[in-house]
Amino acid sequence: MPELPEVEVTRQALSPHVTGQIWVGAVIRESRLRHPVPQELASSDPQQVLQVRRRGKYLVLEMSHGALIVHLGMSGTLRYLTQAVPAQRHEHVDLLFADGSLVRYRDPRRFGALLWVPRPPEVSGAPFWQTHPCFSRMGLEPLEAGFDGAWFYRVTRGLKGAIKPLLLEGRLVVGAGNIYACESLFLAGIDPRRAAGRIGLERYHRLAQAVRQVLEQAIQAGGSTLRDFVGALGEGGYFQHQHQVYGRTGQPCARCATPIVQIRQGQRSTWYCPRCQRF
């Protein structure tokens, strides 16, 4: 998908255009996403967009009366348009604003989701939408305080599974999908097959730093555009040109020229350098 960097790039481009807008409803052309698009979006009461937030790979539009949670699946994008133009194929939903502008959701493979969480009556401390089931079991935000090598080392003691699927899973730390999990492990010099519980403190310092660095650089580069991804203003990312291992089967490692290897871990491809990444 859109992994954390692509979602953050979308959020950053979207936020200045939609924060403060009055949301007046939606056009739903295709409701068959991962979950059916709630029909009440179409005829919602006019309400203000207060904030555009991100949690892991989810975007959250905080509104006066609730929160619209957006997941981009494998192939989803959100575009901000100042006025309606005819919708093309796979452009399933428009969020309409009072001034005639709109946010258009496109998702060819329809693995994404739009969810509505009504705002509860009482004021609570943490954002109200965080209690939604899709955020339970979510790990730390890698770009926020608390994610560091010491923490990573501590929470992985006793884990027998390989480190790469653990990164993908998001149970401990969110945001790295297949691209950025592979890239982070390359930067940290760790073999993706190594059991998480057998990696030492020093290497977890390097891994935490690598995850942060890869995600931050990808955000700066506008994300990775493999096929579908564009930001909220239609701009493609160019971090794919900085990929060191992802998708580079047989090509020479940029550091040591050893051919990059592709393996299979839990139904997903993993790419790594067999020389630079130690077991």
Add this chain to the structure above:
DNA sequence: AAATAATCCTGCGGGC
């Protein structure tokens, strides 16, 4: 034509 940026569910097996 077999691959894929991501989850979610089910069923099985192992361990306690």
Add this chain to the structure above:
DNA sequence: TGCCCGCAGGATTATT
């Protein structure tokens, strides 16, 4: 023996 957790595999889908 039984239960629970974790992992493996499949399903979802369009495109090249």
